[in-house]
Amino acid sequence: MTMYRPRGRLLTSRRQVLGLAAGTAGGALLRPPPLLAQSPMAGSLRAQPRRLAPIAESDALVAFGHTGPVTDGGWTTAHDRGVRAVRQAFPRLRTVYVESIPYSADATRIFRQFVAEGAQMVIATSNYGDFIRDVSDRAPDVAFMECDGHGVSGNLGWYYITHWYASYVIGIAAGLMTRTNKIGFVGSFPIPSVYAGANAVLLGARSVNPAATLQAISINAWFDPQAATQAGTALAENGCDFLCGIMDEPGYLRVAQQRGIKAAMWNTDMRQYGPDAYVSSVVLDFRAYYVRQVAARLAGTWQAQPHFLTLGHGVDRDSWGRTVPPDIAARADAMRERILAGYNPFRGPIRDAAGRLRVPDGAVMDDDRIYQWDWPVEGVSGLD
Template sequence: MKGHGLLTRRHLLAGVGAGIGCGLLPAQAAPGQTRFAPLAEEEALIAFGHVGPITDGGWTTAHELGIQKMKRVFPKLRTIYVETVPYSADATRIFRQFVAEGAQMVIATSNYGDFIKDVADRAPDVAFLECDGTRVTDNLGWYYITHWYASYIIGVAAGLMTKTNRLGYVGTFPVPSVIASANATLLGAQSVNPACTMNVISINSWFDPQAATQAASALADSGCDFLCGITDDPAYLRVAQARGLKAAMWNLDMRRFGPDSYVSSVVLDFSHFYIEQVRARLTGQWKAAGTFLTLGHGVDRDVWGATVPPEIAARADAVRDRILAGETPFRGPIRDASGRIRVAAGEIMDDQAIYQWDWAVQGMTGLV
């Protein structure tokens, strides 16, 4: 099958069918020593399972852009993909069909837990990668971006730009990736404006523009003058533009949807990671591991919006410089929403701890 072929979920279930650099921080070594045979580029098939449509303009589009850059490096490589893979037994059938189609590497661009692990366990000769995963086996690894640093930097700008000291966050699900994003943004804001609070409204979807619009409108009505979130569409930026508010986005540059309101975005670039992983698989050197894509190397803040005052951009970027130099802003004391100290003075939350964050920080409402 030539090119970046789409296998629809209907076909798969029927059993039919055929920048930012990348600094990698190994987070967990593979427990086994599995080796995969080298592959000729023209004989390789890489399969991708996406959580949303590749045209969503957000998370899945960011992965698709990375894949397209990877394919320019390996022009003879064959790829297939399925969009909007559900979090259900259907996912298992889709990943199993990838294996049946002859894929030597299967990459899930979201967390599918046991749905992908069960397939990987039964296909030891296939390399599997799971974005936002948690487990490493002989042939299953995970990768994720340390987006909390970019969120913190943007939060600094939010804390300096808000007039009401009320930030609004359009959330999706109360999972660690969302919790870390919201917490980091609020902590960044509080570092320069301790009076800042954040109200979260979760819409129980990664891509639901109507629900995101309703949530953003409710947050604006409650007095929030700076909106942020983690959705895959620009809906709440449109609300901010219409109501004269400021907003920070996720995944890609979305300023065209609200040029007067756009502050920045947590921008993603998976291309270098995909290039490295595919090259390792082709040469027979791939090994399962857990990998973080770090600030400036796979994830970063976007170019500041046109209406961000230069002095505010400079203060936020000074924080970015310190983080890049090795300083972490996630140092105690850090209290939870009830006021209880969760990170003691002098203690540091490392990336693994932030990756598993399951409690809201002080000043947060509506998150967990």
Template sequence: MGRSFASSGRRSLLRGAAASFGAGILPGALRPALGASPLKPVAEEDALVAFGHTGPITDGGWTTAHDLGVQAVRKAFPKLKTVFVESIPYSADATRIFRQFVAEGAQLVISTSNYGDFIKDVADRAPDVGFLECDGHTVTGNLGWYYITHWYASYIIGIAAGLMTKTNQLGYVGTFPIPSVYASANATLLGAQSVNPACTMRAIAINAWFDPQAATQAASALVDSGCDFLCGITDEPAYLRVAEARGIKAAMWNLGMRQFGPKAYVSSVTLDFSRFYVEQVRARLNGSWRGAPHFLTLSDGVDRDAWGETVPPDIAARADAMRTRILAGYNPFRGPIRDNTGAIRVPEGTVLNDDAIYQWDWGVQGMTGLG
């Protein structure tokens, strides 16, 4: 697993694990550990919770969202101690940092990105310490993972995009060709195509999560090619600034960013880890914590931001009608779904569950630039 991190970085996933994609069957590594006993309780005043971040907490995006969750933990449990390290590399240095957390006495270690074997090796050697890995894939007695089902919010925003575009060309500022990016881009395009079948999407991968210059260049190229609605999955608002300057629309990721382009801003996939982090720390303190997989769901960890000031009310209402359906249990990711070669990947009658979408590694029909 660790081999994928040097090239892709944060939120990278195992490729090729989606042979059971249509059925949505979890690979064994994703299933919860069976028969594991909860870790022993810890008094709040004796507790240390450590957070390992993939970026700086001031990035205004992914890591800032996680840091807001850390702040919620501090508020809920004022007697415990928290420590964190920013910008942990995807290398042996990550193993060293996680080992240091254990050496300092941490009872719970939370990595806000996927560190694969770098964190698993440490967890295997510290069975009395709980480990949580964001966008992870392995579950043992003391190692679990968590992730947000961001694809539903992206689908909802995609409906607005499909109704607002005039050129029927959406632009996507991507990072790496990995499943979390495919899920984001595909969901947005499928949402747009559900109301405007003529929509296509051009994607550019900038090979970074935080590179404002590269994101600006990609966004400008997409607009020059005819895209009049930008979206993406970067950790800062560069492409929103481009949209504002060029008089088009944009949807963002991680947090609400309307202040960087109020006329262009449509919405954002917003993340909130506060409740989840507080629940996990509480479980670790009271002795009920064990390694397990967790999806944070729509309206309970991830959602769309309030609509931008230039989004017509009727368009917002149509998009929100789908949000209401999803909250009631409807899943819009249902076949037939073709890939960008025209081949049917999801047959009619098949619905992609979260486990399957979590492993998406191909672009849907109408997508170019992500493979």
């Protein structure tokens, strides 16, 4: 595998997020939903998909554009595992990647470089918007995929993870384990993936503990260990005894370990950095999904489409930490099993932080609506 290093600054801000997680993470699955649930949201945006010619494995080049370093231990590490799975599945195929692609014209230059090098498939592991769309429009015979994208064209599709269900399940554990009723959340930016994560945690917590609240701190970065540690410390000093968030590294988990409180993480299993504090993680695993997409491109059957990767087939909770009481784990997992069987817990009435009714009684927020969540629910502070 070849790595190109882009010129310019390394990225500290990034995508809105995604994944494909280990279906074995903590128990048997009950009638899981389809691996790829097509989103109707982008249906009106979708152009007629182009039929791209098949490619011999020995002639194929697949390029990956990453938003952070592959050694971050979180988001980009999870994607890099997917890249390695592709290499293992197709040993004669070539892969290249670039780390820490900035959200600037440099991104366009790098994606163009992939095409110039002969890549027949380009996968951006974050949302690069017009920076990738401008390139895909000019390379109609190349397949483009954008994680957390929003537009679909003849040769550009997007994919994302329904991480909010795993966050809801972990939120149930948080609601049962907190003694102060204060949950702390370390976020990056006030964007839909962060709102969805924070809101899901608190809604899960309030389903078992109506007194629970969630205080968020945004650090304007996805990978900034110092800032995440400072935010976790501030939340703990404000009385939060359960920390969670949507970071790419374990800064606030270390804070929880030092202070004797609990924490839930994101992206990967990070319990080694705080074994007594670790409750679980929203875990991502892109391996099967990437292998499937590359196989389709080689066969000439790939089509640009919008897809959600679903609970148990793209994202899940990690196995519970060693200090999580079995009865609490069982109560949280009862909801996980209901979701796997088709239940949606995001149902009204749901009010925003100002008390306004946003989801009426009896209404349900589907994945498309959650994917675009841009307001904090009642009880969440620090994001609006």
